[in-house]
Amino acid sequence: VSAGPTYEDIDPVRFIGNRSSGRMGFAVAEAAAQAGAKVTLISGPVNLPTPHGVDRVNVRSARQMCDAVLAVSGRSDIFISAAAVGDYRVEARSPTKLKKTGKPLSLELIQNPDILAEVAALPKRPFLVGFAAETKDVERYARDKLERKKLDMIAANLVGTDLGFESSENALLLLWQEGSEDLGQADKKVLARALVERIASRFHTSIDKVATE
Ligand code: PMT
8 A cells, every 4th residue: 555645855854745645555564464465555645653564664755656656566466556746756856955035936836757657657557546536526626537547446535725635534436447436525544444445355255257268
């Protein structure tokens, strides 16, 4: 399970980050461990205690998160990508604190690796569950990500000023190739348990399908 934001450093004191608190991903890791899974939680910079029975790896940037995820994905059955991964990083991080010049400052941003895409390309890829954080047209954008990122399942949430990020509650819409289920709005821990249950069920269906082919 990945969780939390990533930070992309601009200089030794500044970074580009996002509003993810890690709560959703930590709740998923906890629910999976409670359901009997052996869980590795790869976490961006957050202020949360490690859930009981979970192995935790701390990272800062998207590239560090990608390396940590790839290090365990080859021997994992399921990867749940709840982290809000920075899509871009500063191309040339300044080794010293940037000073004010009185002129506009331009930062050249380059794209980070897409972690889910890298895991999807592994020869023995795990069952892949992504999240989609959208500010509008949640279902349409999430279904597009399900296809484009070759996911087995996606949990879509509407994010905004008081929604999705940071708060203790969330609302999730689950989508997979042949169907969908609205898990509604609830505490993130409650949603995480429902999500883990649905993932386990679809994971077992996918194994049974492979076994009978
Ligand atoms: O942490 P909280 O405060 O509890 O908030 C929870 C949450 C809103 C962060 C969480 O529920 C959520 O939606 N996480 C995914 C946020 C996100 O980055 O969504 P996205 O639509 O930009 O990305 C789609 C998927 O691709 C995600 O599974 C993401 O982890 C993955 N991704 C994105 C970029 C990238 N470079 N690599 C990726 O693997």
